[in-house]
Amino acid sequence: MTSFREFAQACKVIEETSGSLDMTALVADLFDSVTPDELPVVTHFVMGEIFPAWSYEEVGVGAGILFSALAKAAGISVKDIEELVRDTGDIGKTAVLALNKKSKGQATFSSFLEEKHELSILEVFERFRDISKVSGKGSQASKIKNLQYLFNSASSEEVGYISLLAIEELRIGVGEGLVRDAIAKAFDVPSEDVERGFMLTNDMGLVATTAKEGGADAVRGLGLKLNRPIKLMLAQITPSVESALSDMEEAAIEWKFDGARVQIHKDGDNVILYSRRLEDITHSLPDIVESVRKFVHADTAILDGEAVAIDGNGRPRAFQDILKRFRRKHDVSSTAKEIPLTLNLFDIMYLNGENLIEESLVKRRELLLSCVENDTTIHVDAQVVTNDLEEVDRIYTEALKGGHEGIMIKNPNSPYSPGKRGKNWLKKKPVMETLDLLVIGAEWGYGRRTSLMGSYALACHDNQTGRFLPVGKVATGFSDEQLTELTEMFSELIVMESGKEIELKPEVVFEVAFEEIQKSSNYESGYALRFPRLVNIRDDKSVEDVETIERIGEMYRLQRERS
Known part of the structure; x- marks a missing residue:
């Protein structure tokens, strides 16, 4: 068992280290020192998060709840906490000062007889998980109570890091790139394999545990999993159509729709929709769910597309109208009638148990067309493969006349690269960048x-x-x-x-x-x-x-x- 105090001490050393190579070595040592069940927690903690990005779990602690918990733990008022925050400019330092005031002002004879309980890393995580599960009436009081327990059990070395983790504001200079390199160093796995594993699972903690327990072969074996969203492939802006075409023998040209990205996971009749932020938006888009059930003829699939809101004249509505659909929690049906959506599908990453991301865009599109029945509410978007500049300009003009943003210029031979923004997908828009x-x-x-x-x-x-x-x-x-x-x-x-x-x-x-x-x-x-x-x-x-x-x-x- 690793204590949270040891984690806090490691964070302090990492935070005070300037060189990225030295920081990587410190994080690698930390990863190597913890147990397999502690490793995914520690991996997320050092990145300033509690749960992986794809998880539905959310701590949901804001400054108000945190300040109330600190005030109760320290035996002072919330106003006192707010004043300390203004003085220090740092919530972590505020927590340390507040709890130090308690230890100086409230010590009793019995406190010297009691041995203070030492928090473990997993105990802190489980408290955060308990906090994430509460909802409805009394949830705020329950969150405050759980945080108060952590603060009262923690040492002055720990309370600052617990506070910052609670609001997911722990920033010690450790980002995805550094964690990738630290996993590679700690468990002797090529960094490119670590990165690929992360892109496919969207869970650096899972990749770290896999590397520790199974090495490079196990990490290479990580793949897509239904109902666990992956990072979307991204495009970068091209200064001109000419420069884009010069890098490709032929280019696949598609409209760039003025809509919102959607990742679709279909498992039989079970359909889950994820936003670009990888949040579950299934409940907000029942019309899209029904269209996928009816017109995507596949047992299992992971699809990529764009949801577009169209007005009575067939032109895209304002982007904010689309967001109204994505945000809607209540009166979903009436909002769906008011702002109907069309789903334009343009890629497929998984079909009937087969991972397709290494396949070429041409092959993936063939498979996409084979399993989607076009309808007014859902269709595979039009694509033209060409190296003719005039043809590309014609498609570009048509897209703009239709009220959309421009065109996508894609390499027909490119794989699907989750989370990557590179030259395989380019976008051309006329507006100011x-x-x-x-x-x-x-x-x-x-x-x-x-x-x-x-x-x-x-x-x-x-x-x-x-x-x-x-x-x-x-x-x-x-x-x-x-x-x-x-x-x-x-x-x-x-x-x-x-x-x-x-x-x-x-x-x-x-x-x-x-x-x-x-x-x-x-x-x-x-x-x-x-x-x-x-x-x-x-x-x-x-x-x-x-x-x-x-x-x-x-x-x-x-x-x-x-x-």
Whole structure:
């Protein structure tokens, strides 16, 4: 059994280490030191998460619940906790200070006679799992009680890390790339095998355990599994059709629909739908579920497609209308009638027990066409394989006339690469380039917007360290109605406030347009956006979908080359 104290001590050393190679070695040592049943928990913990991304489980602890639990454990008021947060600027440090105050001010004779219970890693995890299971009336009190138990059982070394894990804000510089390399180092498995295993399972904890117990052969044996969503293959923007075609002998051209991505898992009549964020949205889209049951003729399948909302004139409706369908928890049937959806299928990754991701796009499309019966509500999208520039331009023009975003240009010989954004899938759009960035903070407004969050701090992602790097603020592109809705939504995600400045739990993705990317010493990323404006609130995208610092740097270089 490994104590949580040992985990906390390891995190502190990792956090204080600067070089990525040294950090990788430390994480590898940690992975090697724990038992097989502790390893998946530790793997997720060091990445700042409790459960794997595909899991339905969610801790659901916000700042309010955390502050209440800390206050009860320390014997002080929630207001005292809030003041400590303002003073320290850090929830972990606040937890340590609050519990240290208790130990100094509330010690009794009996406390010296009692041996303090030492928490294990698995005990902390099980408490988080208990917290995730409670719902309905009394759930908040139950969550506070479980957290209070952890705080009262923890040492000062542990409480900060428990607090940050509870709100999934533990960031010690360990991202997916570093964990991949640490698993490879700890268990002598090629890093490319670790990465492939992760892309197929979407569970780094499972990959780590498989590597520890079975080595490289076992990791290579990991594959797709029904009802466990995998990361979606992604596209990158091409500057021109000409440059895209020059890299391919022939290209498969499809419309780029103005919709929302959907991953479909079919097992007989059981159909589960996942959003781009890999959240289960089955309940919200009963019409799509019924269409899949009726028109996808396969015992088992995993499919990739785009759900599009069409208006009375046959043109796509606003993206926010689609999100209304995805968000809907109640009155689902009436909303489905109000905003009907069409499912455009364009890929298949699994069919009747066979993993297809290594097959070429051409082969996968043949199999997709063989098992889908086209209907008004569901169909395989049109595709033309060509190297004729005029033909591509014609399809591009048709897509734009139809109200869609542009075209996809795909390599016909390419495999399906989960989670990868590369040159096998390219997209061409006419609009100003946009970035998907994470909202990490906000500011209260001025004048008539005093009670509203008027501007939002944005960040990109550093895959190696797992950190979010600020790239600027956006304060335009909002209506007053939107600001009111956003203020209400972000009020649930406030971590701390200082004057007008607000730190937010990083969960929401903004699609932002901009005039150019500039070098800047004002932001940790080293870049800043000139004249950013909000285009969309991307509820369909998750933290993993935000732009990387490498991508920002690449765009900056291309921008310089064109000027």
